[in-house]
Amino acid sequence: MDYFLLFVLLLVIFEYPLTSSTPELYYRSCSNQFRCGKIVADFPFWGGEQRPSYCGYPGLKLQCENDTAFIKIDGVRYRVLAIDPPYNHNKMRIAREDYEGGLCPRNIQNTTLDTTLFVISLGYIPLTLLYGCPSFFPFDLLANFSCNNVFHSSIGLIVPGVTGPLVCSASVTVLVHISASTGKEIEQALKYGFEVELKVDDKACQKCLDSKGKCGIDNNQTVCYCLGSSTSLAECPPPPANVPATISLPALPPPPPPAPAAANKSGKYLYFKVLL
């Protein structure tokens, strides 16, 4: 090998920043699906062992425990019972973990949803449960129930159209299917959960998928990770056209090996190759 070629080769190798293959690493990670029990999810979700945070929206982190998928929204944990459709998702049904065992959880918290990300589907309505109520209650009731050890009074009430605790010690607003009206039905409706639609940029992701990329998130924006690309893009470029074989160029060095998993955006590494 002559010295000029060696010089060119070294120049190319030393100038080749590792950062250029990061989106490719992201492409590979974001090709993985989150799988847990019956739940399969990809963009806009992330979480589990397989999908790092750059694969989905910050508010859509899933966790898997005992084959059950969970999502935490505003400090409250929900079981994720369905994600529809399984690819390119835009809806999910979730149920409060703390109401799985009945109407009397240990700690009580309101259901609050980030309205920039979630829209409650038609057919589900907020309902307020009142805890620690007096035995005489001067309003129309939908249902009553009793709890042990939650408050000094065990009487719990479900009253249509209220939002605060009124004369009771505490209140919690939950979301249930509109058809639930008796205490038993409300208990079941809480286990069944409610459906939300996700406000995500699916047009941007579809464009990316159509170009054979993988969708992800960078700076709160939907981006596209592509094989062989040096930056995240809106969509992947078409594959390069074949170069006519008649033009003879010095052989290019082989591409650098894939980035180590721990590499991050600020890192710049050198690779040494045996040239002769």
Ligand SMILES: *[C@@H]1O[C@H](CO)[C@@H](O)[C@H](O)[C@H]1NC(C)=O
């Ligand atoms: C998972 O299973 C373990 C052991 O059976 C149990 O202690 C734990 O509470 C379970 N977690 C959930 C979220 O159900």
Ligand SMILES: *[C@@H]1O[C@H](CO)[C@@H](O)[C@H](O)[C@H]1NC(C)=O
């Ligand atoms: C709860 O409901 C039962 C039967 O529906 C009724 O007899 C009872 O008076 C109710 N309790 C309260 C505190 O409203």
Ligand SMILES: *[C@@H]1O[C@H](CO)[C@@H](O)[C@H](O)[C@H]1NC(C)=O
């Ligand atoms: C739930 O929200 C209502 C209305 O904003 C509030 O009055 C109530 O105290 C909240 N409950 C809890 C447990 O924070």
Ligand SMILES: *[C@@H]1O[C@H](CO)[C@@H](O)[C@H](O)[C@H]1NC(C)=O
């Ligand atoms: C992304 O959006 C979330 C919620 O809208 C916000 O809390 C966060 O600060 C944003 N992050 C960046 C880097 O803009």
Ligand SMILES: *[C@@H]1O[C@H](CO)[C@@H](O)[C@H](O)[C@H]1NC(C)=O
């Ligand atoms: C990225 O690199 C910087 C500086 O080398 C380091 O402080 C940081 O912990 C690294 N982050 C990750 C996620 O490896």
